[in-house]
Amino acid sequence: MQTIYSFQVPPGAAYPLAGPVVSPSGVVYGTTYLGGSATACGSSGCGTVFELTPPSSAGGAWIESLIYGFSGYPNGKQPQTGLVLGAGGALYGSADGAVFELTPPVSPDGAWTETTVYNFSGALDSGGPPTGNLAVGPSGSILGTTAFGGAYGKGKVFELTPPASPGGAWTLALLYSFSGFGDGSQPDTGVVFGGGGAIYGTTYKGGAGYGAVFGLGLVGEVWQLKMRADLDGGTLNHPSGLALGHDGAIYGQTGSVIFRAMPPATEGAAWPVKSIYTGGYINGLSVTVGSTGAIYFTTPTGGTSTACGNLSGCGTLNALMPPTSPGGAWTPVVLHNFTGQQGEGYWPNGGLAVTTDGAVYGTTQQGGENLFGTVFRYAP
Secondary structure (H helix, E strand, O other): OEEEEEOOOOOOOEOOOOOOEEOOOOOEEEEEOEOOOOOOOOOOOOOEEEEEEOOOOOOOOOEEEEEEEOOOOOOOOOOOOOOEEOHHHOEEEEEOOEEEEEEOOOOOOOOOEEEEEEEOOOOOOOOOOEEEEEEEOOOOOEEEEEOOOOOOOOOEEEEEEOOOOOOOOOEEEEEEEOOOOOOOEEEEEEEEEOHHHOEEEEEEEOOOOOOEEEEEEEEOOEEEEEEEEEOOEOOEOOOOOEEEOOOOOEEEEEOOEEEEEOOOOOOOOOOOEEEEEEOOOOOHHHOEEOOOOOEEEEEOOOOOOOOOOOOOOOOEEEEEEOOOOOOOOOEEEEEEEOOOOOOOEEOOOOOOEEOOOOOEEEEEOEEOOOOEOEEEEEOO
16 A cells, blocks of 8 residues: 555645546546635635646656645535546536536646536526536536436436537536436436446435436437336445446445345346445445456445544455355455554545556545545555
């Protein structure tokens, strides 16, 4: 485990609440809740978007740059969700209702350009701010969810389409409204794209009453519910994370459980849901599937160290290894116990990024050299 960056005292980037994304060239991007020079949110700033460039030689220091500082309405403030990469190296995210785009500079020493694509705050039938991370579609549109709003007030999936010419306005469209009857309600973790252009996500409520996994597909020009996997209560209730597997399965988290929803043998039938791991409390948004089929996740507490001042532990990074034979058990492996000592962070509570070489990147909310959190890298 390597701590590749310790966040600074504001106005430097500080206190990340979401995990990072990693570009194909190995550059790490993310958001912080605090930092920046704006004073509209108080002396600690309105939050930032940061960039970490890998060292030019092995063992060197990563180079941090603040590429954007939030300033409050209407440009957003204090982001709590992560970023998504788009075409040409553009970054997209949301902050307090504002969906933003950051385009990279034309010259190496130039500034990034921020565009507020749309602001849901106060908008008609906005349904509140976007929930969870956004997704970028094949055509460059941005998709996401709101927990409320839509035709029935139970939440919706929306799409923002880029303008036909530079400088034009993005167009907001309603793709799907949740009714709470047979499809779920309060989608709160965003959406991801699957095969064939399908859109997948989770709802906190609805389904059989305990939340559901949903899949949407285009029928003609209308998005319709194509699959639903209901959680049945008990330990399987109110999902808060989603990852697509290479085997066509959908993986998610609820409380201390990781579950697997498998495509049914008969098309159109319900997807069966099965628990594959039960342990300590899991950060749902950190559930990520690697190229080998392993599932990576963090627990914000637990582990062997209590040096961070929390008797419940400083947190762990884990892998869930797939069974070696069909129907076998998944094998949990603790990859790292966070200690909060010697400049290391603690309380990992954001998403994870797994690169093609098997390295895992994440953030901790606390700890590091300056106690404002860290970015870490685990290399197998």
